[in-house]
Amino acid sequence: MEFIKAENLTFEYHKTDDAGQEMSTRAVNNISFSIEKGSFTAIIGQNGSGKSTLAKNMNALLIPTAGKIYVDGIDTSEIDRIWDVRQKVAMVFQNPDNQIVSAIVEDDVAFGPENTGVDPAEIRQRVDAALSWVEMFDYRKKAPHLLSGGQKQRIAIAGAVAMEPDCIVFDEPTAMLDPAGRAEVMNIIRKLNARGITAILITHFMEEAAQADYVLVMDDGKIKMEGSPLEIFRRTDELKDLSLDVPAPVALADKLREEGIDLPEDILTTDRLVEELIK
Amino acid sequence: MIRDITLGQYYPGNSWIHKLDPRIKIIATLLYIVALFVVREFTGFIVAFVALEAVIIISGVPRKFIWKGLKPVILIIAFTLIINIFMIKGEVLWQLGFLQITREGLRTAAFMGIRLVLLIIGSSLLTLTTRPIGLTDGIEALLSPFRKIGLPAHELAMMMTIALRFIPTLLEETDKIIKAQQARGADFESGNIIRRAKALVPILVPLFISAFRIAQDLAMAMEARCYGGNVKRTRMNEIKMGSRDLAASLLFAAFLAMIILQRVLL
């Protein structure tokens, strides 16, 4: 079943430049796609290709300037359904510092459910559960600014989880983290998806995109390629044209094949490559 | 360095004082400050000191944190003391050239010093024992009667919540910018006042830019989490008065009565 469905979705930013000239940027240009309920979709594409704009259209932070996007059947341009849409699709942003509202971890996690008018006792329950989920329960009374980047990002994820959404959109959640923090966040995303939450991950790291079930490749406001990670990352040359890489293990497997080592075609991860090599 | 400033710091705990309704604590703190200015004799300060000690002990906040709150204002206190010691005329105890110390000067200085220390410790206990959300919810509740005359109580409280959350972040940011500018050879330590003021520009400009960035990101993140003003908000920790708050109010009233009595009687 599809959870998010875009039909000829277009979004244009309007602004006036210094000369008073009206300028418009078409950040998302007439795209159609659908995202299955419970799936894990990665969106890749170079800077400025429109990924964040697309993400913000998915939970009514931005409303399409043309075309439609449906979330669980709700048209996001219906003004009085905005809160339903935002409750269904939560979002985690890139900068962990700039999305934490309160000076105490658990108060921040409570912020979302407080806004939607959830009963105090239930908020308490949800907050404790969400913090345990991201393994930050012991830090519930701490001040966020004393935590590491990865920990802050886990708090932001807990804040999204506490809203009990059906889907979470992650907009480059690992871009500002060190490798350890990145691994923690990816772990949590996979765990959430395994629990049935539809995950949409925008990322610059191809190794992360390789973990998804489905990959959308954006360029200049358009979806240029889509398919399973295996299908996408086999098309090395097309990705190069869009200034994108393939995951390191895929590139390495290609090199090894050129050298005459016999390897299966479905290698995406380092673990798998190692496994095949020691066979 | 700059990060050590403990403005509005909360010391998590489970004490009786922590659990009091924030509205009671806010009003009590304000009245306590007024009481310190009512006091005219040292005996009044003894009463205030004993009350403060009792609150500190019950709250379980380590002395270390209380001293930390005092540290940034030590200079101001020292300055006040020096001015008072040397400026007040009266019975001269010691004289060197135009400098003189009088009995009245010493007394006033001691008075001011004790008053300031008691005032700062008392008000920092409020923030040390009240979680920031409790504090701002309390202020919102106390201000909400004025909503009728157009005071945006919820918005003011939300602004305070965000300020308390982001002061440390902005201080860190300032620290980073200063270091970055120093690495480029900026000099903040020498020259006259005008030169030094000019040297601040390369700190303030990036700081403002980054503050606006944060504000933009944060507004987006808050909207994504369904924030839409105070329409149907609930609270995880609702503020409620209980028997504990009644008992505390009575104890505090007794304290005020003692202050007033000693003022009238002595």
Ligand SMILES: Nc1ncnc2c1ncn2[C@@H]1O[C@H](COP(=O)(O)OP(=O)(O)O)[C@@H](O)[C@H]1O
């Ligand atoms: N708030 C905005 N106002 C005007 N133009 C914007 C705004 N945000 C993004 N853009 C423009 O829209 C295009 C897509 O940006 P974005 O969605 O942020 O891409 P990505 O997330 O893939 O880097 C870019 O050309 C960018 O300059």
Ligand SMILES: [Mg+2]
């Ligand atoms: Mg982006």
